[in-house]
Amino acid sequence: QVQLVESGGGSVQAGGSLRLSCAASGNIASLYCMGWFRQAPGKERDEVAIIDPDESTKYANSVKGRFTISRDKARNILFLEMENLKVDDSAMYYCTVGPCSAMLAGPRHLDVWGQGTLVTVAS
Numbered sequence: 001q002v003q004l005v006e007s008g009g010g011s012v013q014a015g016g017s018l019r020l021s022c023a024a025s026g027n028i029a030s031l032y033c034m035g036w037f038r039q040a041p042g043k044e045r046d047e048v049a050i051i052d053p054d055e056s057t058k059y060a061n062s063v064k065g066r067f068t069i070s071r072d073k074a075r076n077i078l079f080l081e082m083e084n085l086k087v088d089d090s091a092m093y094y095c096t097v098g099p100c101s102a103m104l105a106g107p108r109h110l111d112v113w114g115q116g117t118l119v120t121v122a123s
Contacts, residue, residue: 002026002112004095009117016085016121022078022095022114033100034071034078037107038091038119045094045107049080052100062088085121092116 008020020036028034035050049069050058057069068081078095095114102109 002028002097004097004112004114006093006095006114006117009093009119011120011122012085014085014087014121014123017083018085018119020080020082020093020117024076024078024097028076028097032097033103034095034097035103036069036080036093036095038093040091047107048093050103051078087121087123090119090121092118
């Protein structure tokens with residue numbers, strides 16, 4: 001059973017930076033993708049960034065050039081470096097792991113999620 005624990009969220013001013021971490025425990029298949037999704041109040045959970053087993057990355061258009069996803073395979077930790085944060089980035093951020101095909105299909109196809117970490121960006 002895989003467990004995911006996010007950390008690093010907080011409150012920042014617009015233009016600020018945060019680094020999110022997701023510690024994974026359990027048996028993670030080597031061919032699985034890992035990713036970050038976010039959900040603002042009253043909105044659907046949306047993809048933010050995905051990293052595949054070969055370290056290729058995919059970003060939502062709204063975060064390209066500002067966010068960087070990376071992973072430490074040896075320690076099973078996923079990171080999300082967020083820079084130049086905007087008010088619209090405010091949301092609960094969730095870490096997930098699963099087959100890449102499922103991750104690309106959308107959050108409803110994924111079964112393993114962390115508890116989330118809250119990011120609030122003030123203007």
